Amino acid sequence: MPTDALALAPVVLAVVLVVSAVGKLRAPTASAEAFRDLRVPSVLSGSLVVQALPWVELLLAVALVVSGGSLGVVVAAATLLLFTSYLVLVVRALGFDEDVECACFGEFAPGRITRRTVVRNAWLVVVAVGALVGAAGGSSVVARIADGRLPWWWLGGAVAAAVTTWLVAGATSASGVEAARVPTVDEEGDYVRQRTPALPVTLGDGSTSTLRALSAERPQLLLYVSETCGSCLPVIEAAPVWREQLPQLDVRLVLRFGPESSTLGSTQEPLSVHDTEGLVYETFDLRTPSALLLGADGLLAGGPITGSTAVPEFVDDIRAELEAALGA
Numbered sequence: 001m002p003t004d005a006l007a008l009a010p011v012v013l014a015v016v017l018v019v020s021a022v023g024k025l026r027a028p029t030a031s032a033e034a035f036r037d038l039r040v041p042s043v044l045s046g047s048l049v050v051q052a053l054p055w056v057e058l059l060l061a062v063a064l065v066v067s068g069g070s071l072g073v074v075v076a077a078a079t080l081l082l083f084t085s086y087l088v089l090v091v092r093a094l095g096f097d098e099d100v101e102c103a104c105f106g107e108f109a110p111g112r113i114t115r116r117t118v119v120r121n122a123w124l125v126v127v128a129v130g131a132l133v134g135a136a137g138g139s140s141v142v143a144r145i146a147d148g149r150l151p152w153w154w155l156g157g158a159v160a161a162a163v164t165t166w167l168v169a170g171a172t173s174a175s176g177v178e179a180a181r182v183p184t185v186d187e188e189g190d191y192v193r194q195r196t197p198a199l200p201v202t203l204g205d206g207s208t209s210t211l212r213a214l215s216a217e218r219p220q221l222l223l224y225v226s227e228t229c230g231s232c233l234p235v236i237e238a239a240p241v242w243r244e245q246l247p248q249l250d251v252r253l254v255l256r257f258g259p260e261s262s263t264l265g266s267t268q269e270p271l272s273v274h275d276t277e278g279l280v281y282e283t284f285d286l287r288t289p290s291a292l293l294l295g296a297d298g299l300l301a302g303g304p305i306t307g308s309t310a311v312p313e314f315v316d317d318i319r320a321e322l323e324a325a326l327g328a
Contacts, residue, residue, distance in 0.1 A: 069138055200279065225289045291311045
């Protein structure tokens with residue numbers, strides 16, 4: 001006969017899976033980008049898999065609570081396999097050259113993968129093991145409540161604990177990341193232009209400059225990318241086209257490593273920009289891919305904007321404004 005603690009493990013996991021599924025359904029683009037950035041094997045990262053994953057999570061959530069007997073063991077084992085896979089992916093991502101966004105819970109808990117992410121996923125694996133051991137008892141959670149072996153208030157307590165933990169930790173984390181990415185605006189919703197910081201950078205030919213100096217004569221559209229970032233590929237491939245479409249700007253790739261260590265480094269004008277000290281990355285809290293527009297008047301003109309979909313939209317807005325200005 002399983003203990004109450006083991007019987008509640010599937011309830012906690014069910015809440016986690018529901019939150020995860022709803023978050024993915026509300027932010028499908030972020031989930032697809034996370035699959036690319038985590039370098040999930042192609043056989044497991046197709047569009048059908050990405051679209052089906054949240055529905056699988058919802059199905060597992062329901063099955064964890066209502067399934068008993070052999071089926072309950074199979075469901076618990078599948079859940080353990082899923083959370084173990086998530087753990088392997090985040091541990092592996094910590095070894096990548098660039099930071100990776102985690103969309104494990106879709107829009108509810110975005111953010112960079114850190115050791116804390118690993119601890120969280122490892123704990124979920126432990127809970128999943130408890131659910132599997134509990135499933136060996138033969139009865140579902142619903143059956144245990146119905147026959148009085150699991151008091152209903154235990155179930156309510158488990159759900160309350162899981163939801164409260166998410167509200168305190170997950171929702172706060174998500175809002176904090178969102179706030180860090182949203183450009184500064186005033187009370188009327190207008191972009192507040194700030195002075196371009198004089199952050200030192202290395203250029204593609206090995207010379208040095210600062211962001212403020214680069215934008216002293218011409219506006220600069222900086223594209224923060226990485227050659228190992230799957231979500232960056234559309235931005236990297238579009239950069240030459242944007243240079244032709246935006247002759248009023250210098251469109252430059254910004255890279256984390258020096259010219260000698262980057263396959264995207266360029267010695268042709270406009271030279272690539274290399275943030276070897278990570279100062280641009282830290283100052284603007286950038287992710288890959290991101291875009292930042294520096295005005296020739298020494299002030300920030302737009303951004304930072306993050307995402308393989310948001311960056312092209314940002315460039316389209318810039319092009320539309322320039323065309324409107326020329327037409328006027």
